[in-house]
Amino acid sequence: xxxxxILAKYQNQILEAWQEAGKIMELSILDSVSILDNIYIGKISxxxxxxxxxxxxYGAERPAYxxxxxxxxxxxxxxxxxxxxxxxxxxxxITKEAMKAKNPVASSExxxxxxxxxxxxxxxxxxxxxxxxxxxxxxxxxxxxxALPDEMGCIVRTSAADCPExxxxxxxxxxxxxxxxxxxxxxxRTCFSCLxxxxxxxLDSFIVKYNHGPMExxxxxxxxxxxxxxxxxxxxxTDVAVRLYTDSMCSLMALYNLNKELExxxxxxxxxxxxxxxxxxxTEAMVVIDVNTGKSITNQNTExxxxxxxxxxAIEICRQLRIRNLSGIIMIDFINMRxxxxxxxxxxxxxxxxxxxxxxxxxxxxxxLGLVELTxxxxxxxxxxxxxxxx
Numbered sequence: 001x002x003x004x005x006i007l008a009k010y011q012n013q014i015l016e017a018w019q020e021a022g023k024i025m026e027l028s029i030l031d032s033v034s035i036l037d038n039i040y041i042g043k044i045s046x047x048x049x050x051x052x053x054x055x056x057x058y059g060a061e062r063p064a065y066x067x068x069x070x071x072x073x074x075x076x077x078x079x080x081x082x083x084x085x086x087x088x089x090x091x092x093x094i095t096k097e098a099m100k101a102k103n104p105v106a107s108s109e110x111x112x113x114x115x116x117x118x119x120x121x122x123x124x125x126x127x128x129x130x131x132x133x134x135x136x137x138x139x140x141x142x143x144x145x146x147a148l149p150d151e152m153g154c155i156v157r158t159s160a161a162d163c164p165e166x167x168x169x170x171x172x173x174x175x176x177x178x179x180x181x182x183x184x185x186x187x188x189r190t191c192f193s194c195l196x197x198x199x200x201x202x203l204d205s206f207i208v209k210y211n212h213g214p215m216e217x218x219x220x221x222x223x224x225x226x227x228x229x230x231x232x233x234x235x236x237x238t239d240v241a242v243r244l245y246t247d248s249m250c251s252l253m254a255l256y257n258l259n260k261e262l263e264x265x266x267x268x269x270x271x272x273x274x275x276x277x278x279x280x281x282x283t284e285a286m287v288v289i290d291v292n293t294g295k296s297i298t299n300q301n302t303e304x305x306x307x308x309x310x311x312x313x314a315i316e317i318c319r320q321l322r323i324r325n326l327s328g329i330i331m332i333d334f335i336n337m338r339x340x341x342x343x344x345x346x347x348x349x350x351x352x353x354x355x356x357x358x359x360x361x362x363x364x365x366x367x368x369l370g371l372v373e374l375t376x377x378x379x380x381x382x383x384x385x386x387x388x389x390x391x
Contacts, residue, residue: 111155
């Protein structure tokens with residue numbers, strides 16, 4: 001079944017839904033204005049030496065957090081001498097949106113994302129961990145290193161696997177030149193200038209998910225469709241179907257039952273087909289998930305039955321992480337199993353399902369108490385934060 005990116009009108013905003021094999025896997029309410037990935041000239045407002053960080057004013061209401069030890073500073077108003085002080089102007093990119101009481105996060109590791117690569121100023125080449133072939137990794141690394149100008153680096157995305165060399169080289173050249181121009185003009189622009197504004201968020205979502213497989217984009221917003229058509233024409237993308245939904249008798253939200261999906265994604269309890277259920281609690285420090293047998297009763301071998309419940313729960317948990325956009329530390333209390341083989345099988349399921357996530361997520365460990373620990377990168381606010389906890 002064709003994957004679908006659905007973009008529906010929702011309370012003066014856009015609800016983005018990603019559907020795989022007929023099942024909603026991700027939901028997000030897109031703000032009309034987003035600063036994620038934008039590049040600014042910012043000014044240091046204050047430095048906090050105790051945490052090796054500072055806050056940078058870039059013209060918005062809330063300054064951005066900036067690590068002093070994780071960044072190679074791009075100073076614009078004086079010669080670098082190894083130290084920073086309030087008033088210094090830096091070239092920064094917003095890498096994380098503001099979340100709850102936390103300020104947005106900025107970095108000097110500037111990058112521009114394309115279909116096949118993410119070009120950056122690191123000077124290093126990285127290859128997506130989802131590309132497993134050692135031979136393909138070697139090919140892509142050599143290709144990227146030969147195409148990149150000095151002092152530029154890139155991350156080769158999963159979509160680059162088995163793609164023609166010319167397409168990858170052209171994209172690297174285009175993004176590297178664009179990034180070089182940003183670095184060049186920054187020296188002559190005033191403080192708080194925005195030197196690069198990222199795509200509309202729905203275009204970014206498409207870029208992340210596009211893998212040259214069967215895919216359809218459907219929206220009831222004419223402007224959204226026009227943006228995609230213009231982007232596809234620019235990039236010569238011809239294998240994605242684009243459709244404007246115009247049925248006045250049934251809204252796009254109703255057609256895909258998206259209000260119900262939103263409602264379920266905000267509840268703590270998630271029922272499984274077996275009769276078992278999950279309890280998902282999003283706390284300030286971490287996400288905690290408990291697996292319960294609930295109404296799942298059987299006369300089968302107990303260990304097999306528990307493995308069946310835990311396997312079903314693992315698949316649904318990975319879906320819930322995506323659909324709720326849960327991130328950070330995730331602790332899961334599965335139903336205890338005695339067999340080490342069963343535990344390994346459960347771990348394999350989690351690793352496999354996390355690999356399908358477009359946001360970096362990984363299995364970390366099983367603690368001495370039998371709790372499974374996962375992590376998922378924080379990029380955008382959770383669905384609960386986006387909606388205020390209700391719809």
